[in-house]
Amino acid sequence: MPNSADIIIVGGGPAGLSAAMTARNRAKSVIVISNPAEASGLYKAERVDNYPGLPQIKGADIHGAMLSHALALGAEFITKRVISAMPSGNGFFVSAGADFYECRALIVATGIVQSSAYPGEKELLGRGVSYCATCDGMLYRGKKVAVIGLSSDAEEEADFLRGIGCEVLYFNKPQKYQIIGGDKVEALSAAGTEHKVEGVFILRNTLAVSSLLPGIEMEDNHIKVGRDMSTSVPGLFAAGDCTGRPYQIAKAVGEGNVAALSAVAWLDKK
Amino acid sequence: MAVLHLTNEDFDETIAEGTVLVDFWASWCGPCRMFSPTIESLAEKYEGKAKICKVDVDAEPELARRFGVMSIPTIIVFRDGTETSKRVGVQPMAELEKMLEG
Numbered sequence: 001m002p003n004s005a006d007i008i009i010v011g012g013g014p015a016g017l018s019a020a021m022t023a024r025n026r027a028k029s030v031i032v033i034s035n036p037a038e039a040s041g042l043y044k045a046e047r048v049d050n051y052p053g054l055p056q057i058k059g060a061d062i063h064g065a066m067l068s069h070a071l072a073l074g075a076e077f078i079t080k081r082v083i084s085a086m087p088s089g090n091g092f093f094v095s096a097g098a099d100f101y102e103c104r105a106l107i108v109a110t111g112i113v114q115s116s117a118y119p120g121e122k123e124l125l126g127r128g129v130s131y132c133a134t135c136d137g138m139l140y141r142g143k144k145v146a147v148i149g150l151s152s153d154a155e156e157e158a159d160f161l162r163g164i165g166c167e168v169l170y171f172n173k174p175q176k177y178q179i180i181g182g183d184k185v186e187a188l189s190a191a192g193t194e195h196k197v198e199g200v201f202i203l204r205n206t207l208a209v210s211s212l213l214p215g216i217e218m219e220d221n222h223i224k225v226g227r228d229m230s231t232s233v234p235g236l237f238a239a240g241d242c243t244g245r246p247y248q249i250a251k252a253v254g255e256g257n258v259a260a261l262s263a264v265a266w267l268d269k270k
Numbered sequence: 271m272a273v274l275h276l277t278n279e280d281f282d283e284t285i286a287e288g289t290v291l292v293d294f295w296a297s298w299c300g301p302c303r304m305f306s307p308t309i310e311s312l313a314e315k316y317e318g319k320a321k322i323c324k325v326d327v328d329a330e331p332e333l334a335r336r337f338g339v340m341s342i343p344t345i346i347v348f349r350d351g352t353e354t355s356k357r358v359g360v361q362p363m364a365e366l367e368k369m370l371e372g
Contacts, residue, residue: 084301084360089311093304095360100304126341126358135299136341139327139334184338199340215362 002076004102005029007263008094010082010212011109013040014249015240017066017075018256019107019263024073026264031076031103033096035205037067039152041111041241042249051249062249081153081205082110083132085213091235097153098134104270105263108213108223108231109240109256112247113206118148120179121202128185128199131207133157136199141165145199146188148177154203161201169195209242220244229259237263273313274323278332281325285348289320289370294337294344296328302343305360312366320370345369 007023009016012034023030037043045059054062071077080096087093091104121129130136133147137160144167147158154172161168171177171190178189179200187194209216209223217224217232222244229237239255241247276284276292284290293309295302313322327334327342337346337353346356347369355369 084304086304086308086360086362088307093307095300095304098298098300100300126344127338128340130341132301132341135301138296138298139340139342184340211359214359215365 002029002031003099005031005076006103006267007031007105007107007260008033008092008101008103009107009109010034010085010094011111011240011242012037012067012077013042013109013111013240013252014063014066015111015252015256015259016107016109017070018253019109019239019260020070020075020256021066021073022257022260023107023264024070024075026260028264028267029076030074031078031101032070033078033080033082033094033101035081036079036152037063039205048249081151081203081207082212083135083207084211087233087235104235105266106236107229107256107259107263108209108236108238108242109252109259110206110209110212110242112241113204113208117208118177118179118202120181124179124181124185124200127183128181129179130199130201131203131211133161133201133203136201137161137164137166140199143167143198144169144196145201146171146190146195146197147201147203148172148188149203150174151203151205157201157203166199169197228262229255230262235263235266237266273310274321276323276325276330276333278330281330281333282351284321284323286351288350290323290348291316291320291366291370292323292325292346292348294325294327294334294339294342294346296326296342298328299342301360305343308360308363308366312363316370 006028043063085094092106146169180187223238237259239259240252
């Protein structure tokens with residue numbers, strides 16, 4: 001697997017895959033970093049009836065067709081959860097799992113974060129709350145931690161924590177959670193029951209944009225974009241649900257196309 | 271000036287005077303490695319104005335404990351030995367500059 005490309009696309013839903021196809025058609029190298037297909041909102045849709053030309057199609061079928069189309073055009077697909085991205089001297093770095101990747105232009109098509117933060121999550125982030133087991137796990141060796149495993153790689157991450165010597169309480173149900181502590185995490189309350197822990201790993205499929213791309217300009221909880229899908233960060237484009245409503249495939253595909261063309265124009269200008 | 275790699279022995283002496291930025295990191299942390307070139311260019315940019323340092327939390331667990339580092343990277347700025355700001359997670363250059371100037 002290569003670890004650098006002209007364009008990295010974060011997110012393998014319709015916006016990301018459409019962007020990948022367009023960028024490949026313009027002969028740019030492309031890496032798509034995404035959760036597994038099964039985690040995509042489109043894949044899980046029982047029936048889609050608002051995509052022009054394809055009435056009554058199963059979400060998994062249309063998603064599968066888009067994915068094979070992008071792969072056939074030569075896009076690389078890496079199944080990993082992206083932790084953060086930031087400008088480098090020449091482009092961008094993207095970290096996913098324990099690895100990081102490099103690109104000259106970046107397209108973010110992460111969809112929307114369905115769940116809002118739990119009480120205590122933001123306050124205790126970095127004080128016992130973590131979004132990345134492989135990053136922070138070692139700081140909790142020999143300690144008792146909780147994992148709220150809502151991402152597709154959550155069980156793997158929990159195994160990693162057990163492997164390095166953490167005592168892991170594993171939760172995988174969407175239920176009422178509250179993280180309790182003052183200076184640092186003291187306990188996790190799950191559905192009203194309090195568990196004494198020193199760390200809480202919250203693993204969601206999609207990180208909040210503020211964690212993923214610190215410093216990017218937002219508007220009404222979405223990434224602020226221009227008509228050409230450019231964001232407040234030069235060389236960084238966004239497409240699909242993460243830029244705002246309507247949350248529809250046709251809109252995502254169109255924005256992915258525009259974002260990729262803008263990214264290609266940006267690269268050719270450099 | 272190159273990035274200074276601090277240990278428990280020279281930490282207090284280094285942060286005692288002037289403006290010092292410390293990046294707590296570890297080799298097994300992907301985002302930390304990704305962040306490393308930014309810290310290096312910061313060190314070049316602030317040559318003579320601030321000390322830009324790194325602490326490997328694996329080698330220096332006592333320092334990590336002392337400053338309550340529970341997620342990495344964690345970035346702390348000290349002014350004449352006093353902590354003035356702290357951020358968790360990779361930060362863009364502009365944010366690091368704000369921490370140093372603020």
